[in-house]
Amino acid sequence: MGHHSFSGGVHPPDSKAQTASKAIENCPLPEELVLPLMMHIGAPASAVVAVGDRVLHGDLIAAPRGFVSAGIHASTSGEVIALEPRPHVSGSRLLSIVIRPDGEDRWAQGPGEADPNELSTDQLRDRIRDAGIVGLGGATFPTQVKLSPPEGKKIDTLLINGVECEPFLTADHRLMLEQGERILDGMEILRCLLAVDQVILGIEENKPDAIVAMRQICKGTSIEVCPLPVRYPQGAEKQLIFAACGREVPSGGLPMDVGVVVQNVATAASISDAVRYGRALTERICTVSGPAVAQPKNLRIRIGTPLTHLVEVCGGLKEEAAKILLGGPMMGMAQMNLAASATKGTSGLLVFGSSSLPKMLQGPCIRCGRCVSACPVRISPTTIAAYARLDMIDEAQQCHAMDCIECGCCTYTCPAALPLVQSVRHAKGAIVARRRKV
Ligand code: SF4
Ligand code: SF4
Structure with missing residues (x-):
């Protein structure tokens, strides 16, 4: 069984040594937890609490809307102090439920224990x-x-x-x-x-x-x-x-x-x-690392913990942040700052200072073909990127742009430092937008 080899792929340095041997630590509760109604694929959840409500850990605070959606639960006990747009990991401000913890972390009764069998x-x-x-x-x-x-x-x-x-x-x-x-x-x-x-x-x-x-x-x-x-x-x-x-x-x-x-x-x-x-999903493990973080850690965090709090718990920053990523460096979401809060999808928070960023100058494509050999879904990133830049959406689609899994291998491997995955993502977005119109 197993051990087949998929095509393409790359071997980036794994950079895991800073945290691989560090036991998971409980992240202390922040002063407030900010839970956006949108932190899953599908329809956003809709709030079922109001400002001033008291909630227990695990209480449903936003209900799923439809089949492809997910409910959101209070990640500790406390008071709902706001229901308003807050900075979101996507870069925009999205409606969020803000809870001020009471420090007691009392669990709601919930559905109770059960024998799965x-x-x-x-x-x-x-x-x-x-x-x-x-x-x-x-x-x-x-x-x-x-x-x-x-x-x-x-x-x-x-x-x-x-x-x-x-x-x-x-x-x-x-x-x-x-x-x-x-x-x-x-x-x-x-x-x-x-x-x-x-x-x-x-x-x-x-x-x-x-x-x-x-x-x-x-x-x-x-x-x-x-x-x-x-x-x-x-x-x-x-x-x-x-x-x-x-x-x-x-x-x-x-x-x-x-x-x-x-x-x-x-x-x-x-x-x-x-x-x-019978316990709702209210916490996860998150790696806080990167060359600019003073004490990289694996933390058990409550969903909704502000990113600033995560950095503080890891001893702050050693140098000014030049690049902030949620998730890993290949597929992670870039952040302008630390204003957002951790969601259910926050597997990592990485901070790089300017001294650790590779200084690569973008140049023209030299037709080396490396992006093509690195692409695990066997499409041609350079061709699709060129079409995307020219807004030639039909042609990008014919080159199977929609097969792209946004893994970032092409960008990683390109000696001309071209932002290939962004261009392919742009083409995918244009194809999807056009499909919606027809
Ligand atoms: S990001 Fe898309 S185009 Fe680039 S290597 Fe991965 S799958 Fe291929
Ligand atoms: S890896 Fe970069 S330089 Fe090489 S073919 Fe692809 S886009 Fe061009």
């Missing part, structure tokens, strides 16, 4: 939905949607993603080392829910301790821990499915088209909390 498939799925769980690897797709394959789609494999191929990030690594039982419990719950026989946990070979730990924990189960060669983007869904199962998801297709459901290790752990203990 005694719950029906629908009950399992409902508990996952009611806990507001989304993909914690960064994609933030509502989890219950992925667990509801349409009639006729046969799922035979559950693939758990413990790859964490983005440089700097070590949150999933630490979770596997320290809380492997939660992950195992979540995997077993998912196995029952999907009624699959085959469960594979994929981990990159640069985390040998996590491979050993998870093998130990999974002993006696039929879960296969599958070490994977280190290559970015090994953790991207389609690349992972090919590497671990040898199945190729067709262009425009979904993992379920080849019988696979992929879930991240942190998502699996949160599924255990939700199903077994």
Whole structure:
């Protein structure tokens, strides 16, 4: 099983040494928690609390709107002090619920504990939905949607993603080392829910301790821990499915088209909390790192924690921030400042000073073809980027721009420092906008 090699990819320095051996620390509660109503793929949630309301940890404060959406829960007990637009990780100001913690961190009663073996498939799925769980690897797709394959789609494999191929990030690594039982419990719950026989946990070979730990924990189960060669983007869904199962998801297709459901290790752990203990998703592990951070750490943070607080807890900045990223350096979202708050998708906060930024001058394309060989979905980034710059959207579409997974390999590899992924993303945006019009 496994060890197929996807095409393309790059080998960026993994830069994980600063935090890989640091145990997860509890991040102290900030003065206020800012929970935006939009922190998942799909329709934003709608607030069900008002200013002045008292809430308990785990209370539903915003309800999902529709099937592809996710509820939001108070990440501690306290008072709702504002319902107003606040700086959001997307760069705009979006409606957010602001909670002032009372310091007691009292949990709401919630749905209570349950034995997963005694719950029906629908009950399992409902508990996952009611806990507001989304993909914690960064994609933030509502989890219950992925667990509801349409009639006729046969799922035979559950693939758990413990790859964490983005440089700097070590949150999933630490979770596997320290809380492997939660992950195992979540995997077993998912196995029952999907009624699959085959469960594979994929981990990159640069985390040998996590491979050993998870093998130990999974002993006696039929879960296969599958070490994977280190290559970015090994953790991207389609690349992972090919590497671990040898199945190729067709262009425009979904993992379920080849019988696979992929879930991240942190998502699996949160599924255990939700199903077994009735606890909503109100926290996650986040790596705070980068050359400008005084004391890089892996933190257990409440959803809604201001980014400034995360930096303070890590001893502040050693030099002025020249570049701030949420997530890893390859796919992370650039931030102008630290004004936003951590969402369910915040796997990492990286801060770089100007001394550590590579000084690359943008030049014309020298037709070296490196971006083409690096592209894991086998499209031509340079061609699509050229069309995008000329607004030749039809041509970009014919070059399969929509297949781009925005992994950033092309930009990383380009000696002319061209912002290729931005251009391809621009083309994708234009194609989608045009489809909406017709
Ligand atoms: S074109 Fe898209 S998929 Fe291909 S390397 Fe660039 S970002 Fe990755
Ligand atoms: S890697 Fe850069 S320079 Fe080389 S072909 Fe692609 S766009 Fe041109």
